[in-house]
Amino acid sequence: MAPKQRKICLMGFRAVGKSTITIQFVENHCPETYNPTIEGTYQKIIKHRGQDFSTEIIDTAGQDEFSILQKQYSIGIHGYILVYSVTSKASLDVVKVLNDKILNSLGTEKIPRVLVGNKSDLENERVISKEEGQSLANQWECAFVECSGKNNDNVEEIFKQILNEVDKNQQPDTPQKESCILM
Numbered sequence: 001m002a003p004k005q006r007k008i009c010l011m012g013f014r015a016v017g018k019s020t021i022t023i024q025f026v027e028n029h030c031p032e033t034y035n036p037t038i039e040g041t042y043q044k045i046i047k048h049r050g051q052d053f054s055t056e057i058i059d060t061a062g063q064d065e066f067s068i069l070q071k072q073y074s075i076g077i078h079g080y081i082l083v084y085s086v087t088s089k090a091s092l093d094v095v096k097v098l099n100d101k102i103l104n105s106l107g108t109e110k111i112p113r114v115l116v117g118n119k120s121d122l123e124n125e126r127v128i129s130k131e132e133g134q135s136l137a138n139q140w141e142c143a144f145v146e147c148s149g150k151n152n153d154n155v156e157e158i159f160k161q162i163l164n165e166v167d168k169n170q171q172p173d174t175p176q177k178e179s180c181i182l183m
């Protein structure tokens with residue numbers, strides 16, 4: 001089976017761990033120092049459920065409430081990984097604004113997304129409970145993962161979930177073929 005092409009975009013507030021998650025997943029190590037991202041694009045073949053996915057992962061620069069959603073992040077993207085840090089209320093607020101902007105710009109609620117609460121290793125600094133993250137994801141009808149990019153804990157799960165969400169979106173409940181008549 002030919003690999004399926006998937007373009008996945010990570011978005012979120014500054015320093016929530018987008019690059020750490022991406023590099024941990026693609027290159028299996030944790031970046032040593034913090035470098036604010038301008039934009040990074042990574043390629044990885046992911047084997048998932050017996051299928052190869054040729055995946056392009058876009059690690060974006062940190063956004064805030066006022067950032068304008070750039071065209072290249074709203075066209076041709078199959079799915080979004082929306083990252084906040086469990087240690088930052090502000091980062092959860094930013095992810096809510098980003099979600100609204102994505103939905104508005106694409107004009108549909110049916111966008112494959114995974115909400116990610118990163119830095120789960122910092123239990124003492126936690127200000128967002130797992131329940132709060134999960135309930136937001138339920139409200140958005142998307143997947144939810146808590147992870148630690150630093151410890152490589154649950155990072156792979158994020159990418160499995162986004163591939164699942166994209167697949168779900170591409171298999172409509174009512175097959176469209178049936179309404180198509182060949183002349």
Ligand SMILES: Nc1nc2c(ncn2[C@@H]2O[C@H](COP(=O)(O)OP(=O)(O)OP(=O)(O)O)[C@@H](O)[C@H]2O)c(=O)[nH]1
Nearest residue numbers: 014015016017018019020036037062119148149150
């Ligand atoms: N304790 C802990 N620290 C983390 C984790 N993930 C990232 N960090 C740290 O958080 C800081 C920011 O990480 P980055 O991965 O650069 O964050 P980013 O979201 O890509 O940042 P921008 O490019 O500015 O948007 C770095 O000092 C990381 O080491 C994590 O899971 N746990």
